[in-house]
Amino acid sequence: MDTWIELARGPLFRIALAALLIGLAYRLGSAASQVILAWRRAGDRQLPLRSVVTATLSWLLPVRLLRQRPLYGIASLLFHVSIIALPLFLAGHVVLVQPSLPFAWPRLPGGVADTLSVVAFLALGAVLVGRLAVRTARVLTRFQDVAVLALLLFLVGFGFLAAHPALSPFPARTMLLLHILAGDLALALTPVTKIAHCIVYPFTQLIFELAWHFPADSGRHVVTALGKEGEPV
Amino acid sequence: MAIECSYYLEPVDTTDLPRRFLEAFAAILTHSNYAMALDAASRVSARCGRCASTCPVYQASNDPRDIPCLRSELVLNVYRRYFTPGGALSTRLGSGFEIDEAYINTMAEELYRCTACRRCKLECPMGIDHGLITHLGRWLLAEVGIVPKALRVATREQLEGKTNNTSAIPAAALIDTCEFLEEDCVDLHGFKIHFPIDQEDAEYIFFPAVSDYLLEPDTLMGNAAVMTATNASWTIGTRYFDGINYGLFYSDRMLDRIVNMEVEELKRLKARTVLIGECGHASRSAKAFIRTFCGGNQAPEVINCMEYALRMVNEGRLELRKGAIDARVTYHDPCNIARTGWIIEQPREILRHIATDFVDMTPHGRENYCCGGGGGTVSIDEIRSFRTGVGGRTKAEQIRRTGATILVSPCANCKKQLREVCEDNDLEHVQVVGLHDLILKAIVPPAEMRVEKQPDPESEPAGS
Numbered sequence: 211m212d213t214w215i216e217l218a219r220g221p222l223f224r225i226a227l228a229a230l231l232i233g234l235a236y237r238l239g240s241a242a243s244q245v246i247l248a249w250r251r252a253g254d255r256q257l258p259l260r261s262v263v264t265a266t267l268s269w270l271l272p273v274r275l276l277r278q279r280p281l282y283g284i285a286s287l288l289f290h291v292s293i294i295a296l297p298l299f300l301a302g303h304v305v306l307v308q309p310s311l312p313f314a315w316p317r318l319p320g321g322v323a324d325t326l327s328v329v330a331f332l333a334l335g336a337v338l339v340g341r342l343a344v345r346t347a348r349v350l351t352r353f354q355d356v357a358v359l360a361l362l363l364f365l366v367g368f369g370f371l372a373a374h375p376a377l378s379p380f381p382a383r384t385m386l387l388l389h390i391l392a393g394d395l396a397l398a399l400t401p402v403t404k405i406a407h408c409i410v411y412p413f414t415q416l417i418f419e420l421a422w423h424f425p426a427d428s429g430r431h432v433v434t435a436l437g438k439e440g441e442p443v
Numbered sequence: 444m445a446i447e448c449s450y451y452l453e454p455v456d457t458t459d460l461p462r463r464f465l466e467a468f469a470a471i472l473t474h475s476n477y478a479m480a481l482d483a484a485s486r487v488s489a490r491c492g493r494c495a496s497t498c499p500v501y502q503a504s505n506d507p508r509d510i511p512c513l514r515s516e517l518v519l520n521v522y523r524r525y526f527t528p529g530g531a532l533s534t535r536l537g538s539g540f541e542i543d544e545a546y547i548n549t550m551a552e553e554l555y556r557c558t559a560c561r562r563c564k565l566e567c568p569m570g571i572d573h574g575l576i577t578h579l580g581r582w583l584l585a586e587v588g589i590v591p592k593a594l595r596v597a598t599r600e601q602l603e604g605k606t607n608n609t610s611a612i613p614a615a616a617l618i619d620t621c622e623f624l625e626e627d628c629v630d631l632h633g634f635k636i637h638f639p640i641d642q643e644d645a646e647y648i649f650f651p652a653v654s655d656y657l658l659e660p661d662t663l664m665g666n667a668a669v670m671t672a673t674n675a676s677w678t679i680g681t682r683y684f685d686g687i688n689y690g691l692f693y694s695d696r697m698l699d700r701i702v703n704m705e706v707e708e709l710k711r712l713k714a715r716t717v718l719i720g721e722c723g724h725a726s727r728s729a730k731a732f733i734r735t736f737c738g739g740n741q742a743p744e745v746i747n748c749m750e751y752a753l754r755m756v757n758e759g760r761l762e763l764r765k766g767a768i769d770a771r772v773t774y775h776d777p778c779n780i781a782r783t784g785w786i787i788e789q790p791r792e793i794l795r796h797i798a799t800d801f802v803d804m805t806p807h808g809r810e811n812y813c814c815g816g817g818g819g820t821v822s823i824d825e826i827r828s829f830r831t832g833v834g835g836r837t838k839a840e841q842i843r844r845t846g847a848t849i850l851v852s853p854c855a856n857c858k859k860q861l862r863e864v865c866e867d868n869d870l871e872h873v874q875v876v877g878l879h880d881l882i883l884k885a886i887v888p889p890a891e892m893r894v895e896k897q898p899d900p901e902s903e904p905a906g907s
Contacts, residue, residue, distance in 0.1 A: 346507075429698075431470075
């Protein structure tokens with residue numbers, strides 16, 4: 211078992227981390243270069259940046275959601291805070307990287323980490339149930355929508371049980387192995403699934419605003435490309 | 444196989460249709476900024492369904508086809524399959540789909556069930572603009588000849604016909620109409636108005652929805668009354684006088700050509716500012732796309748007539764009688780001028796002054812509900828039952844809840860749609876008017892506009 215655990219948190223973790231960093235860098239570079247190109251091509255380069263920033267921030271701190279659907283908004287906020295804070299600041303994670311850091315990485319107190327884990331687990335479960343129970347969401351659901359939620363549920367659940375052997379019906383080392391494997395998989399899949407919004411999101415409001423700023427000569431070029439010169443309406 | 448939709452089409456050449464569709468898609472992606480948006484939508488779409496909860500069409504139809512996110516998938520599926528490495532790979536693995544005529548037929552039907560109101564944009568946590576993707580999808584269809592006949596015929600007349608406007612009004616008839624309205628205003632309201640025709644060097648050149656000349660005399664008299672009362676330097680050009688721009692609804696190419704016709708007329712008459720009448724899409728087309736297609740920062744300024752009217756009120760150059768309208772009044776925000784927050788408070792400031800009982804709908808402003816005839820669908824008469832029974836049902840309930848008997852809708856398209864919505868939803872008692880219709884009743888004309896009524900000899904007492 212220990213060999214498997216070492217494999218999962220050693221070479222596999224490094225591969226997953228590399229996939230995550232390379233993938234996110236590609237997404238970031240791709241989004242940024244598209245934005246710059248689109249802006250340079252736009253016939254009207256004057257953008258309503260204030261409303262773009264406001265819209266971006268209003269969903270980053272879901273003011274609108276909290277106002278309109280407070281329960282859902284709070285659940286969503288807590289889930290996102292948990293899922294970002296747990297991997298970065300959980301004491302069990304920090305001890306793994308602390309030796310190679312020149313400064314003290316902050317750690318969550320045990321009680322807070324446990325609470326966040328439970329909150330994340332419950333919120334993920336609620337989102338999964340909601341997705342499958344509400345007709346509109348069910349109609350829209352793809353394989354990845356369920357798979358990503360299930361993966362994160364397992365990730366959080368296995369991690370919690372690994373940290374609390376007394377509460378676990380399964381061996382703690384097995385839970386730890388499954389937790390690490392689920393974590394590796396989540397890292398590697400982030401750039402190629404909708405979790406990529408963690409890096410692309412800051413650009414989306416800008417992208418959709420900028421996309422309305424057409425190149426001044428787009429229509430004429432399309433006519434030429436399609437050989438439609440002189441063709442009547 | 445023929446293309447069959449719930450709206451009329453001119454005959455469509457279905458030879459190699461999928462191939463021609465993909466060629467058009469490739470050309471548009473190459474020469475536009477749409478690929479960036481399609482990439483982002485493909486990458487971040489959460490498929491949460493919040494867009495459905497805010498779409499008035501889906502709320503009324505409960506038909507999954509009307510979920511904005513699913514509608515966008517019609518375009519995104521093709522994009523991913525044919526224009527991304529992942530799509531090519533999945534096809535090689537045998538899991539990709541192939542576009543065919545049936546798929547294009549589905550797009551033709553479903554992309555025109557959307558009213559392009561862009562309300563769903565406000566509710567998407569990821570900021571995906573399904574209105575933009577629908578807009579692109581319609582352009583793709585247009586490039587293979589699939590456009591509602593009503594839109595295409597009108598645009599053809601506007602761009603290539605003898606009259607250069609969507610209602611086929613000859614310039615001579617325009618002049619007659621303006622003269623008639625000038626006389627009518629004296630008879631009905633007791634003051635003079637003037638429509639300057641082909642005046643050079645004016646500050647403003649006026650482009651209302653051209654259908655106003657046929658259908659909305661009070662709106663136009665109101666426009667002219669404001670301009671006359673404020674001693675404005677303005678004109679109407681006889682070579683081009685139509686603010687309507689169906690290009691916004693189906694083709695960027697047409698959008699480009701139409702706004703260029705407005706600017707050409709402005710240049711011909713040496714005017715400086717484009718003044719758009721009461722029409723939501725005409726205002727947005729000009730405001731957003733004259734800059735795009737006609738010179739960026741060098742393009743002429745564009746303002747809407749309601750902005751002008753409020754500015755004149757605030758400068759003390761236009762006097763309106765407080766409380767002149769004593770019926771309950773409500774206001775419909777045309778999506779094309781309200782969604783971005785451009786024109787929301789201006790008409791309300793005027794209405795709160797001239798109406799004794801103004802009530803707003805809930806929600807309104809930036810979050811308003813579409814009239815149900817947006818995106819050009821109002822011009823498609825053959826889908827009236829869908830427009831008023833599905834697309835406009837939420838709006839009908841909003842109007843009913845206000846208890847208003849006057850519904851102000853400063854948009855030619857919204858007015859037509861809302862009159863039909865009221866007829867078809869037991870709201871016949873509601874009068875649908877433009878803002879300038881009410882301004883016409885509330886205006887306090889300066890002395891030089893007033894006409895003393897001549898005594899009618901026939902009504903004088905006998906023997907006097």
